[in-house]
Amino acid sequence: MxxxxxxxxxxxxxxxxxxxxxxxxxxxxxxxxxxxxxxxxxxxxxxxxxxxxxxxxxxxxxxxxxxxxxxxxxxxxxxxxxxxxxxxxxxxxxxxxxxxxxxxxxxxxxxxxxxxxxxxxxxxxxxxxxxxxxxxxxxxxxxxxxxxxxxxxxxxxxxxxxxxxxxxxxxxxxxxxxxxxxxxxxxxxxxxxxxxxxxxxxxxxxxxxxxxxxxxGEPVAEDARLIAAVDLVTTELQPGEAGYGYDVQFLIVGQELDVDTIRQKIIEMGECPLVVGDPTTAKVHVHVPDPGVPISYGASLGSLRDVVVEDMQAQYQDFIVERDLPLSPSPQSPQDIGVVVVVLGDGLARVFQSLGVSSIVRGGQTMNPSTQALLEAIENLSAERVILLPNNSNVIMAAEQAGALSSKPVAVIPSRSIPQGIAALLAINYQGDFKTNVATMTSAMEEVETGEVTTATRSATINGVQVADGQIIGLHNDELKVTGATVEEVVQALLREMNAAQHEIITLYYGEAVSGSDASALADLLRQDWPDQEVEVVTGGQSHYHYILSVE
Incomplete structure (x- = not known):
């Protein structure tokens, strides 16, 4: 410039x-x-x-x-x-x-x-x-x-x-x-x-x-600087790719804790790092291959509390086995179908990887990928035909534009949420006909209900629901439905709004700011409220949203 x-x-x-x-x-x-x-x-x-x-x-x-x-x-x-x-x-x-x-x-x-x-x-x-x-x-x-x-x-x-x-x-x-x-x-x-x-x-x-x-000749904010376009990493995945590691979370209680220094050290240790706190208490979350490394570091700074270590490899194997899926599905079929998905959150990316996607474009809510990023993901695949799942209503148009620009046949399945994208992938037959897959996946996508729990960013009245800035809110299929004082309260109210009792499976994808222990405790509470439904908990790692819910 x-x-x-x-x-x-x-x-x-x-x-x-x-x-x-x-x-x-x-x-x-x-x-x-x-x-x-x-x-x-x-x-x-x-x-x-x-x-x-x-x-x-x-x-x-x-x-x-x-x-x-x-x-x-x-x-x-x-x-x-x-x-x-x-x-x-x-x-x-x-x-x-x-x-x-x-x-x-x-x-x-x-x-x-x-x-x-x-x-x-x-x-x-x-x-x-x-x-x-x-x-x-x-x-x-x-x-x-x-x-x-x-x-x-x-x-x-x-x-x-x-x-x-x-x-x-x-x-x-x-x-x-x-x-x-x-x-x-x-x-x-x-x-x-x-x-x-x-x-x-x-x-x-x-x-x-x-x-x-x-x-x-009037001023036009000449000092306005180019904002940095977020580097939305596109990852082409290999069948059976390993490396899930461990989800480690704990509290450090000490004196004169340097949160910035702790954050930098944790960032160097692994993926999906989160460090927040003050000089006396620091909350740490990170995905690492060896859980002993961050735990030992934390113990050197003070006493540790609420230590949680989860084996993400085992968690995702359970996720796949419960759905009767192969552990290492191959995205390359006689029809040579490739699947590109847009997803944000380390845990959610691993879910899609376990379902056999060919390429992941990091993006979604608040971080929409460009047409070029999607097009490059499509063109970089060896597959002759590509299915693209945007998983966000604000990404669909860019996905369709990328599909139109591609030299390959591209089908954009207009998934508006993560649960819709997962439901679509659960229906794919990599050895099946391309058009039949598109029709089947689109139909399957419509069978799942999506809930999202987040914190209101301003006061408003939407669909007759009054919301105060900072209040916990719940959306059902992109529509604001419930509000409450606590995350747990809103999750329960939202599931009632979603008619969870009429479905078989309730899945909680918990965000980066939620601990595994809190998610498990909530799941136990939900099992009491919905004893006839199967309640699953999956690490999502998504930002901004405490929980993404699906009922199917």
Missing amino acids: TDENLSAATRLSPRLTTDGQGFKRLFRAALAWLQHHQTAINVLNVYPVPDGDTGTNMVLTMQSAWAEIEDSPERNVGQVTHQMAHGALMGARGNSGVILSQIWRGFARSLDDKDDYCAQDLAAACREASATAYKGVVKPVEGTILTVARAVADSATRQAEETEDLVHMLEHMVFAAHEAVVLTPSLLPVLREAGVVDAGGQGLFIILEGMLRYMR
């Missing part, structure tokens, strides 16, 4: 045309202004759960687009926007990022043969941008970024008939975007009830406002 001083830009009014370099400056200003408002956009989340990442996803998508044109000396605006749109396409993250990439795709396509653009060209590009975005969504919903994009296109079309001044035109486009954002709650009841405007629409407004501020 250049050190160009955006805030010192000369006012460009009147401006009749813009070439490739001019568009680059506008785009850089838009990115800087979006970065400046990233956090504010993130909090515009309908549900008070820790997944408000619309601002982050839009910034990462824009950063990927900027990386394609940052060093380009090209003056042809068609060439520059084409490069920009390609970067946005490959770097798109989350539903908001994918739709934004489609907006830029349509915008660039309209300018494909242009050296520069004038008012009429800009209006045509905005219309194509809106149309492309609408076409890219299977079921377009009004009151979203789509509505704002269309309002901008309508304004651009009207203004192009009245003026040739691009600054004047952009002023009206920004005003139209703002009006459309303000009206989103009136079009989408869930926004109105939550008391927020649409986050994606707000992001698009901010992008346009950043461009306008640059053209007016």
